Amino acid sequence: MNLISVPLTLIRDYTVPIGDEDAWDRQRASVVPMTLVFAFLWLNGYMKQEKGSEFQNKFFLIGLICMVPGAIIGLIIKMKTKVTEAPPQLITIYAMICFVMSIMWI
Numbered sequence: 001m002n003l004i005s006v007p008l009t010l011i012r013d014y015t016v017p018i019g020d021e022d023a024w025d026r027q028r029a030s031v032v033p034m035t036l037v038f039a040f041l042w043l044n045g046y047m048k049q050e051k052g053s054e055f056q057n058k059f060f061l062i063g064l065i066c067m068v069p070g071a072i073i074g075l076i077i078k079m080k081t082k083v084t085e086a087p088p089q090l091i092t093i094y095a096m097i098c099f100v101m102s103i104m105w106i
Contacts, residue, residue, distance in 0.1 A: 011039075012105060013028065014028065014031050014032060014035055015032070015035050015036065015039035015043075015101060015105075016032070016098055016101040016102060016105065017029070017032045017036070017094035017095075017097045017098045017101065018032075018086075018091070018094055018098070019091070019094055019095035019098030019099070020091075020095075021086045021088075021091050024084075024085070024086035024091075026077070026078065026081055026082070026083050027078075029077055029081070029086075029090070029094070030074040030075070030077045030078040031074060032074070032094075033069075033070040033071075033073040033074045033077070034067050034070035034071045034073075034074050035067075035070070036066075036070060036097065036101070037062070037063055037066035037067075037070065038063035038064070038066065038067060039101070039104075040100075040101065040104060041059045041060075041062065041063050042063070043101075043104040043105060044104065046059035047059050047060050047063070077090070
């Protein structure tokens with residue numbers, strides 16, 4: 001079971017933001033903006049390949065392009081936040097995004 005459980009848990013943890021102050025993890029909070037759009041598009045089924053065609057999906061490219069600003073936002077979060085304390089504004093934004101991404105995973 002761990003062969004299936006561990007990779008899926010890791011992917012889920014790094015695509016769903018932290019919505020609780022008590023569970024604050026600066027490392028995870030800084031990675032999530034980079035993976036968020038890509039995971040949203042993938043979980044909604046926008047990246048499915050049509051049968052008999054090459055993989056030419058505009059949503060895949062959109063996801064990759066959105067990783068660049070996500071990486072910049074992640075660096076800002078990594079540099080401007082404390083390791084032990086979550087900023088209230090960020091937790092509020094992450095709680096809303098967490099709700100949407102949790103629905104996508106379900």
